[in-house]
Amino acid sequence: MNPIAKEEPTTLTPADCRQASEVWDQICQVLSVTGHLFLFSDFDGTLARITPVPADAAIEPLALAALKKLTDEKHVTIAILSGRSVPDVANRVGLPVIYGGDHGLEIHGPDFNFVTPGAEAARRTLLAFCNDIRKKTAEIPGTLVEVKSYTASVHYRQVPPDLVPELSLIVRSSVDPARFEVRDGHSVFEIRPRVNWGKGEAVRWILDRYHAADDQAICLGDDETDEDMFQSVRTGVNIRVNRPPETKTSAQYCMNQEHVYAFLEGLRDLVQGVSCASAVNTHLQRHSIHGFAAN
Numbered sequence: 443m444n445p446i447a448k449e450e451p452t453t454l455t456p457a458d459c460r461q462a463s464e465v466w467d468q469i470c471q472v473l474s475v476t477g478h479l480f481l482f483s484d485f486d487g488t489l490a491r492i493t494p495v496p497a498d499a500a501i502e503p504l505a506l507a508a509l510k511k512l513t514d515e516k517h518v519t520i521a522i523l524s525g526r527s528v529p530d531v532a533n534r535v536g537l538p539v540i541y542g543g544d545h546g547l548e549i550h551g552p553d554f555n556f557v558t559p560g561a562e563a564a565r566r567t568l569l570a571f572c573n574d575i576r577k578k579t580a581e582i583p584g585t586l587v588e589v590k591s592y593t594a595s596v597h598y599r600q601v602p603p604d605l606v607p608e609l610s611l612i613v614r615s616s617v618d619p620a621r622f623e624v625r626d627g628h629s630v631f632e633i634r635p636r637v638n639w640g641k642g643e644a645v646r647w648i649l650d651r652y653h654a655a656d657d658q659a660i661c662l663g664d665d666e667t668d669e670d671m672f673q674s675v676r677t678g679v680n681i682r683v684n685r686p687p688e689t690k691t692s693a694q695y696c697m698n699q700e701h702v703y704a705f706l707e708g709l710r711d712l713v714q715g716v717s718c719a720s721a722v723n724t725h726l727q728r729h730s731i732h733g734f735a736a737n
Contacts, residue, residue, distance in 0.1 A: 479517060481662075482660065482662070484522075484667075486628075487663075489502060492629075509537060512713075545632070546641045571622070571633065578612045582609055583600070583601065583602065592634075593632060597630045613631045617633055627665050642674030643674070657677040672692040681696065683698070
């Protein structure tokens with residue numbers, strides 16, 4: 443039922459519906475058997491465009507409208523998993539869904555609040571590390587150190603490229619590697635406590651809470667941290683957004699960020715009873731959607 447991911451995705455045109463229909467057939471089959479789907483989506487780069495200043499990011503209006511319609515569907519549970527804090531991403535989306543902040547270290551739902559064991563203990567140390575990084579990078583223009591609830595981000599979207607290696611060295615040498623890890627993202631260094639928890643574990647925690655199976659998951663994300671989601675539910679539908687050609691992915695499918703809203707609209711149509719594959723692909727063709735399917 444689940445397509446096998448291949449190393450190099452192949453671009454599909456709207457006219458090439460054979461492979462494109464696989465994703466809709468897979469979703470429809472799972473929905474017909476289980477009666478429920480779980481949509482997990484990243485925020486920055488997936489629902490919102492990447493902006494030079496992270497504070498300027500806003501959810502795309504068409505994506506917001508599609509998500510809002512999906513929240514009315516009783517057969518779909520939606521979770522937004524972001525590197526931002528829970529209050530930050532919740533304020534930017536503004537819908538009654540599950541929110542996972544700090545790459546899943548904190549999860550807020552309609553009737554639960556969860557914080558990964560060990561994350562709280564790292565907060566004070568994390569703040570000290572970040573203050574040290576701010577002092578050491580004061581002479582590197584464009585550096586932005588963002589401290590969140592349980593993680594931190596050092597953004598270098600506006601740092602001159604020739605200074606990025608120096609910045610990387612400062613960040614990595616300023617944290618205790620026994621207690622924190624530094625992961626690369628889109629023009630950002632993510633500082634996270636070593637608690638063996640990320641978006642993949644957050645996906646698994648939510649599915650377990652609802653007694654759901656892996657194949658009920660649909661995951662969308664554009665960054666390396668989202669690969670954790672894809673790897674945690676390999677029998678689900680995993681979609682890498684705006685995948686750079688040189689980047690490997692565990693996702694079976696890829697699509698451009700500007701097409702995410704149409705996928706969400708197609709998902710809602712399918713859940714409402716639109717016939718599988720052919721009808722949904724007709725919807726996508728109306729919007730000139732180009733999908734990617736892994737070879």
